Amino acid sequence: MQFWRSRLRIFLSIMVGLIMAIALHACQGETNVANGDSNNTPSPKTNQTVATTKPSEQPPKAVKLPPATKAIVDRVANGLYNPPRGDVRLAVISDLNSAYGSTDYEPEVDKAIALLPFWQPDLVACSGDMVAGQYPSLTEEQMQAMWAAFDDHVASPLRKAKLPFGVTMGNHDASSAKSGSGKFLFARERDVATKYWNDPAHDPGVEFVDRFEFPFYYTFKYKDVFFLIWDGSSDLIPKDKLAWVEKALQSPEAKAAKIKILIGHLPLYAVTVGRDSAGEVMSNTEELRAMLERNQVHTYISGHHHGYYPAHKGKLQLLHMGVLGAGPRPYLGGRMPPRKSMTILDINFASPELTTYTTYDMRTMQPIKYDELPRSINGHNGMVLRRDLKMEDLSTSERTACEKQLGASLCSA
Template sequence: MKSRTMRLATMKLATVKLTADPSTTSGIPGHTSGIVRSIFLVFLLVTLVFNVISSDSMADAQTARFDLNSVSPTVLLKIPGLSEDIVEIIVLYRKLKGGFSSLDEFFDYIDASTEERMMWSQLFFVRDNTENAALAAGPEYSLPVMTEEASESIVSEETPSPVATEPLAASASSAITAGNNGLPSAPAKIPSAPQGADSFRFCVISDTNGSYGSIAQGAGVGAAMKVIIGKLKPELVIHNGDMVAGQSRKVRPDRVRAMWKGYFSAVQEPLAKAGIPLVPVAGNHDAAPGFPDREIFREVWNDSRRVPALEYVDRDSYPLFYSFRHKGSLFVVLGGCSGKFSTREAALAAKLIRARSGGENLFVFNHVPFEKLYESEHGHMDAGGTVRKAMEEAGLSLLFTGHYEVYFKGYHGKIPIVGTGVLASVKRIPRTQKKPQGMSFICVDVAEGRLNTVFALKGPSFNIVFDESGLPEGFGHYRRFDVESGLMQKTGK
């Protein structure tokens, strides 16, 4: 890189000499005084130094390539084929690890195709300096490893922009395109919250924890809270599991309690101050069977300061299994955070689900889904057991899951599902896809007693509605909400 800078300086100096020569400069006549020429030369030299410094920090002037570790996000977003997701990854990678040590590390991390590697190799370089050499030889990281300082610095730089809204149609049967079986498509922009009898908005967040034992919440939590409280103004927020980072023998009970204190400070207390109840759903890192975490989960959520003020239907097994109603909709929380239900738990879950009355909405929440949403297997519910049978018989409106940290909206067999995205990682790649999806959370509108809108907001600022056309059409027993089941069978996806 030093030789490139010297070549650039040589070219600039040659330009200065040519410009300063009275016989070749049209801007400065040959009879101009030596003082004026000297002032003009100094100005050009200052400009040269500025240009060299600027180009050295960002781009190679001879090849018009950009330093991947210093080019601004604004410039990155203008690079052909470089999506917002990849730009988000680059920015967070800089924060968490200092940058990429080589282009190959970048390509491998985003799983770039051969064509992308060829194209972006012509546009980027990684500076070969001592900092990157030390980075390459440094310790291994499991991204994102969030410290409190790193989390706060990322969130503070991603302050949400003003959120554009559009009014919701007065009728519940508003002009929102419905997918197969009536599951609604996302609106183009964030709608205003619905008004009227039995109308309300709720948000679903999930997987906000950091690395094992981390007291700090994930990188997207602060920005998400600002949008939820300041713009969306839901009547409820459901946290669909993995609030803290337990489920490790190395994380002692006192540390688990400290993590809960950090969680309440970052999530529950700001919501409570805004008058928004926070509904807990046990995740495997919160209340895994066989760990002391499970009893601590019961302890902290039975603290009178934390128990959400709800219209409970059944709270005998709160905070693991319980149900409540809100404006004519039934909410059922299941504590199957390992994916396995004991005989007693399965019977209890079925009882809660079958309490649906008439045609009311039935929203069910369980951290672990029926099937994996990215390639690695990390547990799932029994797809043919008592709990699923109860869901199918009750005709639930939506099953919300987490755990796999990617957003997906569609069906698992005949069951309408929403896989809740993540607020603490940008690494998860949905099945059948090549690139990480990024951070997101869910917003649901019920208008006049009917499920009206279900959409995700995309990080890091959470002021953009997630483009659902980019979701996988289907995999395993899943299919996207707008894909006909017959098409999935014919294509074998």
Template sequence: MRLLMRNYAPRVSSFVVLPVLLLVACTQVGGRSGAEGALVLETRASDSAQARATQRGARASAERQPHEDTKPASPRPQTPPDDASPADEALVFAVVSDLNGRYGAQDYADGVHESVRWLVEDVRPDLVVSTGDMVAGQRAGLDYEAMWAGFHAAVTTPFARAGIPFAVTPGNHDASAGAVFYQERITFVEQWRARRPQVEFVDDRFYPLHYAFKTKGVLFVSLDATTVGPIDATQRRWLREVLQANRDARAKVVFGHIPLYPVSQGRETEILRDAKLEAMLNEFDVDLMLAGHHHAYYPGRRGDLRLVSMACLGSGPRKLIGSDVVSPKSVVVARVAPDGEVSLDAYASTSERHGAHPKIERSTLPESLNEGAQRVWRDDVTEGL
């Protein structure tokens, strides 16, 4: 069902062998070479090769992390009514984005730690989604193993200990599809194949790059969108198959790193600019597309499709296009009602332990961004739509 507007307050409390992907001839964020951009060659490895790769990743992870961090998170106990199915329950999920700091950083800002604590202890969502840029890579000579160990200690492990599934999508600083960052993508895949969330996967052949799963009847689809320009035809065909097979989902949420349209100042050209993708999302009644990279919160809408740009939790918050105010660091908390109605709000982060996380009021944000064919309206504004 399409999204309907309603404010929501959170519950406060009481290879190298890679099994599925080889990346060919891409450029880093900032542009693509060739008219067609990146081409993703999808291959199917043998079952034995998959097993060997998974075992190596798990062994390497076990050497770097405490034993409990290498295990999939156990689902939190649920107590629905006897006659209730998961699709009869509301789903609460949170979204975080761009948590990284300076290049090569292995530690995280106090605001990241406090936001994770707040989500775990106060909001207690059914799921947390990341729209990318978890580590500060995309540069040669960095210690990626140590960077990921720092991220897992600050973010992954607290969610795992709380039994909250954590679903990620790659950012350009995590696993850019640029050819020169091939090794970073390998590391990304190894790190997250050892930390698969306990969710009902719809298609995990290409996890953790692009994949799909359901939670309480809601479809979530991760896109591999780490470079500027449209997603490739192969991934688009895959997305169509997933959406076609899950038309009956209670709600549909697509998430990736690069946004469809400009949101923040200084990154106006760093977008997907993908009319075919947007048309497909509308064709299959996708409710919500989440994106990061622009480091500014904006709950936008084009027609019936909601386009939510995430603020950062790490370094480098930016101003929205046409605004003089830096977008506050924040997280998004969303609720999908049993009837499929989706509501969401952003809550400002703080570096103060147990500090306030005030809701960011929509009235403080521009009514629209951009002009002409790229115009995006705030999701509570009906004028002009």
């Protein structure tokens, strides 16, 4: 009898231990979920999924990364940073082209497209130069081949991912430069670009408000964001087109939006070496800026200068985009070596700044910090200030240097 009592005590002890272990495991699981261990903050080094919800949403939705994306993410030293998500997220790219007539793309172009599943943008914007045209001897067949290559590397993957794609024409896509007689110097290139973009098979997937003269002039919206595209493939926008711009910015859709964003190729102000001259920036700069401010445009996204520089002038935010293709350029008056980059732009409607930029050096995939960039840049047509600074933040020597170079009238922001 004593033997069986001993066996019974051992059995009961084992059962109690098992029940306590199961209960403890269940409690730990609930604690982990409450503390956000369900992939809300993924470790980039071993990242197979990313959270796609905004900070205010619970629980986060995890998306498994494609093998090509994960392979790039896993190679980033210290992990690939994924910024806090805004109400709307844009992936912004620019200047994808290589040598004239090329149907090949730099590795950074494919890298940027492959990484989109990591950032999970709501849409992709491109500020021009998607192909390598603007060369008189190119045949129509060569131009069509360039756009076919662009489709393979960029547009087709975005369509498959169902990502809206807002683009503007660059000088290498379909230059609007004209001869003395008023005819387009690159009329064939403009015709080929027009046919490519108006082919239903190449639908960019945006919600058009006004197609007007798509792909050169048009508007679209995404939620509470209103986008206007103008033809900044050369420095001059005709008066009748500017009249359309003002009308579009006063449309009911534009007035109802919480933010207005303009996308064009040439910037308003010069920021890089080799682009600091008339014809490399928009003409009538101050008149254009006044018009944009009058119509409450928040940000002008531009390309062409091949150097990322987040700036502001007056009430207008200026996002000068870096390059993914060939030819990154150094800053005017700067010592930093040129580098390729792309930007994730998060729009936060409740924030006074409305927008946040996270821009990546495409070689290291590390975010570029503001304090790495020039505090201000003095181009031939005016000074621009880095986005995080005000005029009073500049030293006396910085202001004096600008005034000696440009004159007092151009040294304000």
